[in-house]
Amino acid sequence: MKLREYFEKTKGRGIIATSDAQGRVGIALYGRPHFINEKTIAFIMADRLMHKNLQSNPHAAYLFMEDKKGFSGKRLYLTKLKEEKDKSLIDQFRRRESCPAYTVYKDTIKYLVYFRIDKVLPLIGDKG
Numbered sequence: 001m002k003l004r005e006y007f008e009k010t011k012g013r014g015i016i017a018t019s020d021a022q023g024r025v026g027i028a029l030y031g032r033p034h035f036i037n038e039k040t041i042a043f044i045m046a047d048r049l050m051h052k053n054l055q056s057n058p059h060a061a062y063l064f065m066e067d068k069k070g071f072s073g074k075r076l077y078l079t080k081l082k083e084e085k086d087k088s089l090i091d092q093f094r095r096r097e098s099c100p101a102y103t104v105y106k107d108t109i110k111y112l113v114y115f116r117i118d119k120v121l122p123l124i125g126d127k128g
């Protein structure tokens with residue numbers, strides 16, 4: 001199954017981790033990635049710590065844990081490529097029905113951040 005298809009069909013929760021230039025790590029709950037193609041994804045980001053960290057360190061990790069018994073999921077290692085501030089473009093990507101953060105951070109959601117997928121690993125182990 002292709003990665004895009006996996007994220008379209010699989011229910012679960014995601015966590016993104018970034019760090020600043022000094023290596024101070026931050027983590028946050030995030031929705032599923034938006035696929036541009038099989039090597040490029042995007043996340044809608046608020047003007048908060050995860051986005052701020054990416055200004056000085058383009059590397060991030062995204063962990064996705066499936067909603068089922070056991071420990072299944074994916075780990076994506078990412079590098080920021082670019083970002084957009086176009087509100088109409090962001091609105092095209094937004095999954096309103098599945099994003100409770102939208103109501104909380106509605107006024108601070110400002111960026112569509114694109115990432116290259118550098119590596120994909122299973123949730124547990126190193127065999128992809």
